[in-house]
Amino acid sequence: MNELLISLNRHKKTALYEQIYEHIKQDIMGGRLSHGERLPSARILAENLQVSRSTVDAAYGQLVSEGYLLAKRGSGYYVCDVAGLYDLAPEMLVKTQETVRGAYIPDSNSRCLGKNWPRPAEKRKTEENGNWPCNYNMLPGQIDSEAFSYGAWRKAGKEAMLEIEHELLLPGHPQGEYGLRRAVAHYLYQARGVCCMPEQLVVGAGNEYLLLLLGQILGHAGAVAMESPTYPQAYHTFWNMGYEMQAVPMDADGMLVQELARKDASLAYVMPSHQFPLGSVMPFKRRLQLLAWAQERPGCYIIEDDHDSEFRYKGKPIPSLQGMDRQGRVIYVGTFSNSIMPSIRVSYMVLPEELLRIYHRKCGFYASTVSRLIQMNVCKFIEDGGFGRHLNKMRRIYKGRHDLLLQLLKGRKWVRKIYGAHAGLHLAVELNCPLSEQEVLRRAKARGIMIQGIRECLIVNKKNTLNPVMLIGFGNLPEEKICAGIEALEQCVQLA
Amino acid sequence: MNELLISLNRHKKTALYEQIYEHIKQDIMGGRLSHGERLPSARILAENLQVSRSTVDAAYGQLVSEGYLLAKRGSGYYVCDVAGLYDLAPEMLVKTQETVRGAYIPDSNSRCLGKNWPRPAEKRKTEENGNWPCNYNMLPGQIDSEAFSYGAWRKAGKEAMLEIEHELLLPGHPQGEYGLRRAVAHYLYQARGVCCMPEQLVVGAGNEYLLLLLGQILGHAGAVAMESPTYPQAYHTFWNMGYEMQAVPMDADGMLVQELARKDASLAYVMPSHQFPLGSVMPFKRRLQLLAWAQERPGCYIIEDDHDSEFRYKGKPIPSLQGMDRQGRVIYVGTFSNSIMPSIRVSYMVLPEELLRIYHRKCGFYASTVSRLIQMNVCKFIEDGGFGRHLNKMRRIYKGRHDLLLQLLKGRKWVRKIYGAHAGLHLAVELNCPLSEQEVLRRAKARGIMIQGIRECLIVNKKNTLNPVMLIGFGNLPEEKICAGIEALEQCVQLA
Numbered sequence: 001m002n003e004l005l006i007s008l009n010r011h012k013k014t015a016l017y018e019q020i021y022e023h024i025k026q027d028i029m030g031g032r033l034s035h036g037e038r039l040p041s042a043r044i045l046a047e048n049l050q051v052s053r054s055t056v057d058a059a060y061g062q063l064v065s066e067g068y069l070l071a072k073r074g075s076g077y078y079v080c081d082v083a084g085l086y087d088l089a090p091e092m093l094v095k096t097q098e099t100v101r102g103a104y105i106p107d108s109n110s111r112c113l114g115k116n117w118p119r120p121a122e123k124r125k126t127e128e129n130g131n132w133p134c135n136y137n138m139l140p141g142q143i144d145s146e147a148f149s150y151g152a153w154r155k156a157g158k159e160a161m162l163e164i165e166h167e168l169l170l171p172g173h174p175q176g177e178y179g180l181r182r183a184v185a186h187y188l189y190q191a192r193g194v195c196c197m198p199e200q201l202v203v204g205a206g207n208e209y210l211l212l213l214l215g216q217i218l219g220h221a222g223a224v225a226m227e228s229p230t231y232p233q234a235y236h237t238f239w240n241m242g243y244e245m246q247a248v249p250m251d252a253d254g255m256l257v258q259e260l261a262r263k264d265a266s267l268a269y270v271m272p273s274h275q276f277p278l279g280s281v282m283p284f285k286r287r288l289q290l291l292a293w294a295q296e297r298p299g300c301y302i303i304e305d306d307h308d309s310e311f312r313y314k315g316k317p318i319p320s321l322q323g324m325d326r327q328g329r330v331i332y333v334g335t336f337s338n339s340i341m342p343s344i345r346v347s348y349m350v351l352p353e354e355l356l357r358i359y360h361r362k363c364g365f366y367a368s369t370v371s372r373l374i375q376m377n378v379c380k381f382i383e384d385g386g387f388g389r390h391l392n393k394m395r396r397i398y399k400g401r402h403d404l405l406l407q408l409l410k411g412r413k414w415v416r417k418i419y420g421a422h423a424g425l426h427l428a429v430e431l432n433c434p435l436s437e438q439e440v441l442r443r444a445k446a447r448g449i450m451i452q453g454i455r456e457c458l459i460v461n462k463k464n465t466l467n468p469v470m471l472i473g474f475g476n477l478p479e480e481k482i483c484a485g486i487e488a489l490e491q492c493v494q495l496a
Numbered sequence: 497m498n499e500l501l502i503s504l505n506r507h508k509k510t511a512l513y514e515q516i517y518e519h520i521k522q523d524i525m526g527g528r529l530s531h532g533e534r535l536p537s538a539r540i541l542a543e544n545l546q547v548s549r550s551t552v553d554a555a556y557g558q559l560v561s562e563g564y565l566l567a568k569r570g571s572g573y574y575v576c577d578v579a580g581l582y583d584l585a586p587e588m589l590v591k592t593q594e595t596v597r598g599a600y601i602p603d604s605n606s607r608c609l610g611k612n613w614p615r616p617a618e619k620r621k622t623e624e625n626g627n628w629p630c631n632y633n634m635l636p637g638q639i640d641s642e643a644f645s646y647g648a649w650r651k652a653g654k655e656a657m658l659e660i661e662h663e664l665l666l667p668g669h670p671q672g673e674y675g676l677r678r679a680v681a682h683y684l685y686q687a688r689g690v691c692c693m694p695e696q697l698v699v700g701a702g703n704e705y706l707l708l709l710l711g712q713i714l715g716h717a718g719a720v721a722m723e724s725p726t727y728p729q730a731y732h733t734f735w736n737m738g739y740e741m742q743a744v745p746m747d748a749d750g751m752l753v754q755e756l757a758r759k760d761a762s763l764a765y766v767m768p769s770h771q772f773p774l775g776s777v778m779p780f781k782r783r784l785q786l787l788a789w790a791q792e793r794p795g796c797y798i799i800e801d802d803h804d805s806e807f808r809y810k811g812k813p814i815p816s817l818q819g820m821d822r823q824g825r826v827i828y829v830g831t832f833s834n835s836i837m838p839s840i841r842v843s844y845m846v847l848p849e850e851l852l853r854i855y856h857r858k859c860g861f862y863a864s865t866v867s868r869l870i871q872m873n874v875c876k877f878i879e880d881g882g883f884g885r886h887l888n889k890m891r892r893i894y895k896g897r898h899d900l901l902l903q904l905l906k907g908r909k910w911v912r913k914i915y916g917a918h919a920g921l922h923l924a925v926e927l928n929c930p931l932s933e934q935e936v937l938r939r940a941k942a943r944g945i946m947i948q949g950i951r952e953c954l955i956v957n958k959k960n961t962l963n964p965v966m967l968i969g970f971g972n973l974p975e976e977k978i979c980a981g982i983e984a985l986e987q988c989v990q991l992a
Contacts, residue, residue, distance in 0.1 A: 145665040154657070161650070169641040169837040205701040205841075205865035212708055216736045236861055240712045341665040343868035345701075365732055369701035372839035374867045 004040060006049060016051050020059035028068050028079055039069065039077040066392040083316050085395075086191060086388040135448035136485035140277065140426035141308075142476035143338060147397050152386035153340075153377070159384070160376035172372040174364055176203025176348070180379040184348055187382055192306060193319030194332055196350040202359065205345045205369035207305065207335055208237045213366070214331065214349070215241040217359050218267070218301070225265035227255050229457035231276045231305065234269055243267075247460040250275075254282040257289040268293070268302045273309040273318045277428050277457050277471050279420015287321055294329035301355075302330045310339045310391055313399040314422040328352030336378060338425065338475075339391060346370055346378055398425060401474040401482060408486045409472075414493045416467060425475035428454065430467050433493040437468035443492035449485065500536060502545060512547050516555035524564050524575055535565065535573040562888040579812050581891075582687060582884040631944035632981035636773065636922035637804075638972035639834060643893050648882035649836075649873070655880070656872035668868040670860055672699025672844070676875040680844055683878060688769075688802060689815030690828055692846040698855065701841045701865035703801065703831055704733045709862070710827065710845070711737040713855050714763070714797070721761035723751050725953030727772045727801065730765055739763075743956040746771075750778040753785040764789070764798045769805040769814045773924050773953050773967050775916015783817055790825035797851075798826045806835045806887055809895040810918040824848030832874060834921065834971075835887060842866055842874055894921060897970040897978060904982045905968075910989045912963060921971035924950065926963050929989040933964035939988035945981065 006023045008016055027033040040048070042056040049056070060077055063069040067085055069077045161168070175181065181198035188194035204210040211234060223244035226235060239245060246263045249256050255270055268290065272282035282290070294300045304321045312318075322332040332350040340346070351359055368375075381387045405427060409415050419428035431440065437453040444451050454469035470489070477485060502519045504512055523529040536544070538552040545552070556573055559565040563581055565573045657664070671677065677694035684690035700706040707730060719740035722731060735741060742759045745752050751766055764786065768778035778786070790796045800817045808814075818828040828846040836842070847855055864871075877883045901923060905911050912928035927936065933949040940947050950965035966985070973981060 143665060145662045148665055150661065165646065166641045168839055169639060169644055171838045205705070206863050208862050209701070209705065209865055233861055240858060342667045342863075343664055345863065345865055345867045362736060365729055366704050367702050367729075367838075367841065369705055369841055369865050371841045371867060371870045374870060 004045060004048070008049060008051070017055045017058035017062070020045075020049070020051075020056060021062045024059065024063055025066075025068055028082055029085075033079045035079055035081045037079045039079070041076055065396065066389055067396040068392075086391045134450050136450065136481060136488060137476045138449060138451040138470075138472050138474070138485060138489075140424075140452060140471045140473035140475075141338070141342070142425065142473050143341060144394065144397060144476055144478075146478070147394060148341065149386060149390045149393065152384070152390065153381060156380035156384055156386055157373075157377045159380045160373060163380075164372065164376055168372055172368050172375065174366055174368055175199075175201060176368050176370060177372060177375045177379060180375045180382075181348075183379050183382040187387070188320075188332075188334065188350070191317065192309065192334075193323035194350060195323055196332070200350050200353070200356055201348050202351060203346065203348045203368060203370055203375060205347070206337075207307070207333055207347045208233055209369055210333055210347055210349045211237045211303075212241065213359075213363060214303070215243070216363055217351075217355055222266040223264060224267040224269055225255070225260050225263055226269045226459060227275065228459045229277055229454050230269070230459060231271065231307070232457055234305065235459055238269075245459065250278075250280070252280055253286045254280050255286075255290065257286065257293055260290075260293055266297075266300050268300075269305065270302060270321075271305045271307060272321050273306055274312075274420070274423050276305075276307065277420070277426070277454055279424055279426075279428060281318055281423075282321075287324060291321070291325055291327075291329065295327050300329065301352075304330050304332045306332060306334045308338045308424045311395055311398050311425060312423040313395070313402055322350060328354055331355065339394075340378065340381070340387070344374060344378070346374065398475065401477065401479055402427075404479055404482050405472065405474050405486070408483060412490070414490065419469075426471050426473035428469055428471050430469045431493055433468065434495060435468065435493065437470075440468050440470065440492050444489065447488050447492060449488055449492065451489070500541060500544070504545060504547070513551045513554035513558070516541075516545070516547075516552060517558045520555065520559055521562075521564055524578055525581075529575050531575055531577045533575045535575070537572055561892070562885055563892040564888075582887045630946050632946065632977060632984060633972045634945060634947040634966075634968050634970070634981060634985075636920075636948060636967045636969035636971075637834070637838070638921065638969050639837060640890065640893060640972055640974075642974070643890060644837065645882060645886045645889065648880070648886065649877060652876035652880055652882055653869075653873045655876045656869060659876075660868065660872055664868055668864050668871065670862055670864055671695075671697060672864050672866060673868060673871040673875060676871045676878075677844075679875050679878040683883075684816075684828075684830065684846070688805065688830075689819035690846060691819055692828070696846050696849070696852055697844050698847060699842065699844050699864060699866055699871060701843070702833075703803070703829055703843045704729055705865055706829055706843055706845045707733045707799075708737065709855075709859060710799070711739070712859055713847075713851050718762040719760060720763040720765055721751070721756050721759055722765045722955060723771065724955045725773055725950050726765070726955060727767065727803070728953055730801065731955055734765070741955065746774075746776070748776055749782045750776050751782075751786065753782065753789055756786075756789055762793075762796050764796075765801065766798060766817075767801045767803065768817050769802055770808075770916070770919050772801075772803065773916070773922070773950055773965075775920055775922075775924060777814055777919075778817075783820060787817070787821055787823075787825065791823050796825065797848075800826050800828045802828060802830045804834045804920045807891055807894050807921060808919040809891070809898055818846060821848075824850055827851065835890075836874065836877070836883070840870060840874070842870065894971065897973065897975055898923075900975055900978050901968065901970050901982070904979060908986070910986065915965075922967050922969035924965055924967050926965045927989055929964065930991060931964065931989065933966075936964050936966065936988050940985065943984050943988060945984055945988065947985070 004024070006020060008019050012019065024033070042053055042060055046053045046056045060069060064071050067080055068082060070080050071077055178198060180203060181201040184201055185196050185198045188196065202210065202213065204213060223246050224238045225246045225248045227250040228247040235245065246265045248260045248263065254272060254275055255268065260268060270282070270290065272287060274281060290302060294302050302321065306320055309317055320332060322330040329352065331352065333347065335347040336344055406418065406421055409418060409429060414431055414433050415429055416432035417430040419430070421427060433440065437455050441451065441453050452471045454471060474482060500520070502516060504515050508515065520529070538549055538556055542549045542552045556565060560567050563576055564578060566576050567573055674694060676699060677697040680697055681692050681694045684692065698706065698709065700709060719742050720734045721742045721744045723746040724743040731741065742761045744756045744759065750768060750771055751764065756764060766778070766786065768783060770777060786798060790798050798817065802816055816828060818826040825848065827848065829843065831843040832840055902914070902917055905914060905925060910927055910929050911925055913926040915924035915926070917923060929936065933951050937947065937949050948967045950967060970978065
C-alpha cells in the first residue's frame with residue numbers, strides 16, 4: 001500500500017477535503033498511484049494528516065463519485081482504470097476576464113432530444129400538461145435529471161452574471177463569446193483530438209440550427225449522402241433545405257466509401273465515433289478512405305456529428321475525424337445536449353478556413369442564437385472544472401446502467417443481437433420475435449414504456465428490414481428501474 | 497388636492513411602500529386620480545398613514561421612475577398623462593405552475609443589434625478585445641445598460657430556476673414553453689392588439705432565425721417585397737435563402753401598395769408601427785390596402801416586423817396590423833431585444849392557422865432554439881409585472897433623451913429634415929451638408945462617434961439619394977452625452 005504524502009495548507013482558502021481530493025486525483029492522473037492500487041483507510045489517512053475522519057471521507061467520496069476510486073465493501077479504496085477520464089480543470093486556468101469584458105460592437109449574432117418526434121396530434125396532447133403516461137423512459141438521447149451537478153452549474157451561473165452584468169445587455173459576438181469558444185476549443189483538443197482555433201468555432205442554438213447555417217454557407221445546391229439508418233433530425237433538416245438525399249449502404253464499420261464514391265453527393269454526413277442509432281465505430285482505415293473521398297473531390301466536405309462521444313465505457317474515446325484531416329475537408333459538429341443538458345440549446349461547429357471565409361462574407365451578420373448569459377454560464381462551468389467533474393460523475397452513473405442493461409439482455413431468447421455497446425446512452429437491440437416493430441411499439445406504449453424503434457431512422461426501404469430493432473435508452477432510466485423495465489419489455493415482444 | 501384613502505394591511509407580506517405604490521398606481525390607471533392632479537406631500541401622507549416618511553418617499557420614487565408621477569421641485573408630486581403606459585401585472589395572475597412542471601416528452605423544438613455589421617476585417621479586430629474606440633455610441637438598436645432592472649430580472653431568474661429545477665434538464669416544447677407563450681400572447685393582446693392563441697406562437701432565437709424557419713414553412717420559391725430603405729438583416733436573410741428580392745417604393749406612409757400590386761411577390765415585409773430606419777407609421781387606410789393585397793392573392797402573406805413599438809413617446813402605441821387581419825394573412829414577428837436585452841436572443845412569431853399546420857408537418861421536429869431557463873426567466877419577468885414596470889421605466893428614460901435630442905437638432909443649419917420622431921430608439925436626420933455620407937461616417941469614426949448612415953439600408957439605387965442621412969440612436973447614449981455628442985457630430989458635417 002502506498003504511503004500517501006499529502007501536504008495540507010491550512011491557511012489556504014480551499015477546504016481541506018478539496019486539497020486531499022485534488023492531491024490524490026493528481027497522483028492518480030499522474031500515474032503515481034496506479035490502477036488497482038489500494039489506498040490507506042480513511043481512518044489511517046485521517047490520523048496521518050491530522051484531520052477529522054469526515055474530511056477524508058468527503059475526499060474519498062468525491063473521488064469515488066467521479067470514478068477515480070472504487071470502494072470495495074470491507075476491503076477499502078482502490079484506484080480505478082482512469083483511461084478516458086476527463087481532467088480538464090488544470091489546463092483551464094486561462095480565464096476569460098478580458099474577453100468577457102468588452103462587448104462585440106457594433107454588430108451582434110439542437111440537438112433534438114427524444115430522437116423521434118410526435119405527430120401533431122400527440123404534440124397538442126402534450127401542449128397542455130406536457131406529461132406523457134410513462135413508467136419507463138427508454139428513449140435514446142435522454143439524460144439523467146437527478147444526478148446533474150446543480151450546485152456547480154448555479155455557481156458558474158452566478159460567476160457569469162457577476163462578471164458580465166453590464167456587458168450582458170450588449171450584443172454578443174456573432175460566432176459566440178470568445179471566452180466560450182476558447183474553452184470549447186481547449187476541451188475539444190483535450191477530449192476529442194479536435195484541432196481548431198476559437199476563431200473557427202461557431203456556437204449555435206442546437207445542431208439543426210447549425211446545419212441550417214451550414215446550408216447557407218455551402219449554398220443550397222447539391223446532394224448529401226447519409227447512412228441508413230441515420231439521425232432523423234439531420235435527415236429532415238437537409239430535406240427541408242432542399243438537398244437531394246442520397247442513402248449510402250453501411251456495414252459494421254459505418255458508411256461504405258466505395259458506395260459513396262458511386263454517388264454524386266458533395267456532402268457526407270457521418271458519426272464516426274458512435275453512429276446513431278447502431279453505435280458502430282468507424283475504424284482508422286475506413287476514416288482514411290472517407291477523408292480521401294473528400295480530398296480527391298474539390299468542394300466536397302464531410303460533416304462529422306460527434307453527438308455523444310463524451311460517454312465511452314471501455315477504453316479511450318476515439319479521437320475525432322477532424323483531427324486526422326489536414327486539408328480542411330471536415331466540418332466538426334458537437335453539442336452540450338448530452339454532456340450538460342438538452343434544454344440548454346448550445347451546440348458548436350468547427351469550420352475549415354475556406355468555409356469560415358464564406359461564413360464571414362455571407363452569414364457574418366447573423367446574431368448569435370445563444371443567450372450571452374447561457375454562453376458564459378457554460379464557459380465558467382468548463383473553466384472551473386465543474387464540467388469535467390460532471391462528465392466523470394455521469395460517466396460512472398451511465399456505465400453502471402449500461403453494464404446492468406447489457407447483462408440483463410444477454411442470453412434472452414427474444415434478443416437476437418445487441419449493437420453499439422460500451423458507449424453512448426442507448427443500446428440497439430435486434431429482436432428475435434414474431435411481431436412487427438410497430439406492434440412491439442404499440443404494446444410498449446400501452447404498458448407505459450417510452451421506447452423508439454429503428455424504423456424511423458431508416459431512410460430507404462423501410463419495409464424489408466427483417467427483424468424489429470429497439471433502441472433502448474438508459475440516460476434517464478435509473479438502475480432500479482432497468483430490471484423491471486426489461487421485464488415489462490419482455491411482455492411486449494412475446495405472443496400473448 | 498385629493499385626500500388619498502389608502503388602507504394598509506400591516507400583516508400582509510407585501511412591504512408597506514409597495515402597498516402604497518400599488519394603491520396610487522391603481523387610482524391613476526383607474527382614473528380616480530387624473531392627469532395633472534397634485535398628490536399630498538410625502539410628509540403629510542406619511543402622517544395620515546402613520547408610516548415613516550421614507551416609506552412614502554420609496555413609493556413616490558417608484559411611481560416617478562415608472563412615469564406615473566412627475567416630481568416638481570419645491571412644488572410636489574403630480575399625476576402624469578399615463579396614456580400608453582403599460583399595466584400588465586394585474587391581468588397576469590394566471591401563473592404557469594402546471595404548464596411549467598411537465599416537460600415536453602418525447603420530442604423537443606435576432607434581432608441584430610447594431611443595425612449595421614462590420615466587414616470581416618473589423619470583425620477580427622474586435623475578436624480579441626471586443627472593444628471599439630467609442631466616445632459616443634449613436635448606433636440605432638442599442639439599449640441602455642445602466643438602468644436595466646437587474647434586481648427584478650435576477651429575481652425572476654431565481655424563481656424560474658427553483659420552479660423547473662429538474663424539468664430544466666428535459667427537452668422543452670418545440671414552439672417554446674407554453675407558459676411563456678401564454679404570457680407573450682397576453683402581453684401582445686394588451687399592448688399591441690395582437691389576437692392569437694399561445695398555440696400559434698413560435699419562440700425562437702432571434703428574428704433572423706424565425707425568418708429562416710418561415711422560409712422553410714413557406715418553401716423556398718417566390719419573391720419577397722421590401723421597402724427601400726429597410727432593415728438590412730432581414731434583406732440579407734431572405735437573400736441567403738434564395739428569395740428574389742423586390743424593392744417597392746415607399747412614401748411617408750410606408751410601402752406603396754399600388755406599386756406592390758405591380759410586382760409578383762408572394763411575401764411583403766413591412767414595419768407598419770415604426771418603419772426602420774425612417775420611422776414612418778402606416779396609417780389605417782394604407783393598412784387596409786395592404787391587407788386587401790394579401791387577401792386578394794391566394795398564398796400571399798404579409799410579414800409584420802414589430803421590432804421596437806414598445807417605445808412611443810406621444811399618444812398611444814399603434815395597434816398591430818395582425819389585429820386587423822381577419823383572414824390569416826399576417827405573420828407577426830416581435831422581439832425582446834429592445835424591451836429586455838439584445839443578448840437574450842428571444843423573439844417570437846405568430847403563425848396564421850394555415851401556416852401553423854405546415855409548420856407542424858414540416859418543422860415540428862426542430863427543437864426550440866431558446867434555452868428553457870431563459871424562456872422561464874422571461875416568463876416570470878412578465879408574470880411578476882417586472883417587465884411592465886421595466887418598460888415604463890425605460891420609456892421615461894428614452895423619452896427624456898428623445899426630447900433632448902430633438903430639441904438640440906431643431907434649427908441647426910446642417911439639419912435638413914428629421915424623420916421618425918416620437919417613437920423608437922433613434923432619429924433619422926437628413927443632412928444639409930456638402931459632404932458625402934461615407935465622408936461624414938469616416939469623420940465621425942475618427943472622432944469616436946459610432947453612427948450609421950441610411951445607405952446600407954437602401955436596397956436600390958444607393959447612388960442617387962440626394963443628401964446623406966444619419967441614424968442617430970440614443971438607446972445607449974445618456975442625456976449628459978447627447979449634448980456633447982451632437983456638438984462632435986456637428987464638427988463632422990461641416991467643411992473644415
